[in-house]
Amino acid sequence: MGFNMSWNSARVLVVGDLMLDRWVYTVKTRISPEAPIPIIEQWEHFAELGGAGNALRHLENLSTGPHVLISVRGPDPSGEEIVSLAEKLSSRIHLLIDPLRRTTTKERFFIDGVPVYRRDSEDLKHLSDELEESVIERVAELIEQFDVLLLSDYAKGLFSDSLIQDLLMLARAHQIPIVSDPGFGRVAAFAGCDVIKPNSKEWQEYVGNEGSEDVALGKLFAAGTGSVLVTHGKRGVQLLTPSFQMWAHPQEELEALDVTGAGDSVAAAVSLIVGSGLETKEHLDALNKIGGLVVSQNRTILPKI
Numbered sequence: 001m002g003f004n005m006s007w008n009s010a011r012v013l014v015v016g017d018l019m020l021d022r023w024v025y026t027v028k029t030r031i032s033p034e035a036p037i038p039i040i041e042q043w044e045h046f047a048e049l050g051g052a053g054n055a056l057r058h059l060e061n062l063s064t065g066p067h068v069l070i071s072v073r074g075p076d077p078s079g080e081e082i083v084s085l086a087e088k089l090s091s092r093i094h095l096l097i098d099p100l101r102r103t104t105t106k107e108r109f110f111i112d113g114v115p116v117y118r119r120d121s122e123d124l125k126h127l128s129d130e131l132e133e134s135v136i137e138r139v140a141e142l143i144e145q146f147d148v149l150l151l152s153d154y155a156k157g158l159f160s161d162s163l164i165q166d167l168l169m170l171a172r173a174h175q176i177p178i179v180s181d182p183g184f185g186r187v188a189a190f191a192g193c194d195v196i197k198p199n200s201k202e203w204q205e206y207v208g209n210e211g212s213e214d215v216a217l218g219k220l221f222a223a224g225t226g227s228v229l230v231t232h233g234k235r236g237v238q239l240l241t242p243s244f245q246m247w248a249h250p251q252e253e254l255e256a257l258d259v260t261g262a263g264d265s266v267a268a269a270v271s272l273i274v275g276s277g278l279e280t281k282e283h284l285d286a287l288n289k290i291g292g293l294v295v296s297q298n299r300t301i302l303p304k305i
Contacts, residue, residue: 006276006278007063007269007272007273007275007276007278007283008062008063008064008272009063009064009276010063010147010148010271010272010273010275010276011065011066011067011145011146011147011148011275012059012063012067012068012146012147012148012149012150012268012271012272012275013067013068013070013139013142013143013145013146013148013149013150013176014052014055014056014059014067014068014069014070014149014150014151014152015052015069015070015071015135015139015149015150015151015152015158015167016051016052016055016069016071016150016151016152016153016154016158016159016181017051017052017071017104017152017153017154017155017156017157017158017159017183018049018050018051018052018053018069018071018072018073018082018093018095018104019049019050019051019052019053019103019104019105019106019122019154019156020047020048020049020050020078020081020082020085020103020104020105020106021047021048021049021050021051021054021106021108022045022046022047022105022106022107022108023045023046023047023107023108023110024042024044024045024107024108024109024110025042025043025044025045025110025113026040026041026042026043026109026110026111026112027040027041027043027111027112028040028111028112029041038111040111047081047085048085049082049085049086049089050104050106051104051152051154051156051264052069052071052152052154052264053069053071053082053085053086053093054264055069055150055152055181055264055267055268056069056089056091056093056268057089058264058265058267058268058269059091059268059271059272060089060090060091062265062268062269062272062290063272065090065091066090066091066092067091067092067146068091068092068093068094068142068145068146069091069092069093069094070093070094070096070135070138070139070142071093071094071095071096071158072095072096072097072098072101072127072131072135072158073095073096073097073098073101073103074097074098074099074101074102074103074123075097075099076102076103078102078103078105078121079095079097079103082095082103083095094138096131096134096135096138098127098128098131100123100125100128101123101125101157102121102122102123103121104120104121104122104123104154104156105120105121105122106118106119106120107119107120107121122156123156123157124155124156124157125157126157126158126160127157127158127160127163132160132162132163132166135158135163136163136166136167136170139167139170140170143170143171143174143176144174146176146275147176147177147275147276148176148177148178148179148271148272148274148275149167149171149176149177149178149179150178150179150180150181150267150268150271151164151167151178151179151180151181151190151193152181152264152267153180153181153182153183153186153189153190154183155183155184155185155186156183159183159186159189161189164189164190168192168193177194177195177226177274177275178192178193178194178195179193179194179195179196179197179267179270179271179274180193180195180196180197181197181198181263181264181267182196182197182198182202183202184201184202184205185202185205185206186202187202187203187205187206187220188206188209188219188220191219191220191223191224191225192223192224192225193225193226194225194226194227194274195226195227195228195229195270195274195280196220196225196227196228196229197228197229197230197231197263197266197267197270198228198230198231199230199231199232199233199263200230200231200232200233200235203228203230217240221242226241227239227240227241227280228240228241229266229270229280229287231262231263231266231291234250235247235249236248236249236250236284236288237266237284237287237288237291239280239281239284246281246284248284248285248287248288249288250288250289262291263291265290265291265293266287266290266291269283269286269287269290270287
């Protein structure tokens with residue numbers, strides 16, 4: 001499925017929670033004589049850049065790039081694996097090392113194709129003041145080269161409230177629009193961005209805390225937020241602005257094989273739209289199609305756009 005995309009030359013600077021996504025596939029050989037549990041053999045394993053790294057991969061898939069990601073990793077094997085995976089991209093990744101942090105890693109285990117459990121390794125504490133300052137300095141060095149700033153938040157410790165405000169001030173000073181993809185429970189922290197892109201659960205959590213959607217939107221718009229783009233899965237996408245609200249429903253239903261990282265694809269696409277100076281409302285159908293194609297793939301394999 002092709003797209004007539006007039007935004008594919010926009011340059012995106014991504015700041016966000018980078019992680020390692022790993023999938024381990026096994027097959028059951030027999031039942032253990034020691035306990036009623038399966039004995040398994042490893043069949044295949046795959047690893048990809050996850051979190052903000054997945055957003056970067058989607059940017060490469062949707063545009064001519066190159067783009068840049070700024071993030072933090074730990075001094076561990078998962079961090080080294082991320083460095084190795086990053087070398088395969090045409091875009092660049094600037095990684096700061098936090099000596100007290102484990103690299104965020106999500107490992108998904110399957111037996112005979114059935115997901116059994118996921119093992120996470122992560123540290124959720126915020127960066128030190130020194131590392132935060134290093135992030136700001138790196139963004140300040142690069143931001144003039146880009147058309148839009150994407151803040152890809154997975155609530156893994158990178159984005160303190162102060163860092164978010166510093167990044168917003170820096171982008172505004174350079175007249176660079178800002179798109180944010182907030183982690184769960186963190187919509188309010190990104191008030192003032194040009195576009196905030198929560199998923200349905202993230203949006204309902206924020207609305208519930210504020211008491212009503214009118215109050216929730218009022219606070220965001222009063223803080224300078226340009227629009228809110230809510231992804232509702234099979235129901236489509238909803239664009240909320242101070243002057244209008246509109247839905248775009250999928251024109252065709254695709255089977256959802258794996259929803260991992262689907263929001264990253266929409267965040268990447270809307271960043272390219274905003275960075276090109278285009279109206280988001282004119283491209284809602286394309287955003288629906290891109291998100292639908294992603295969930296129709298196993299793992300976070302990039303679909304052909």
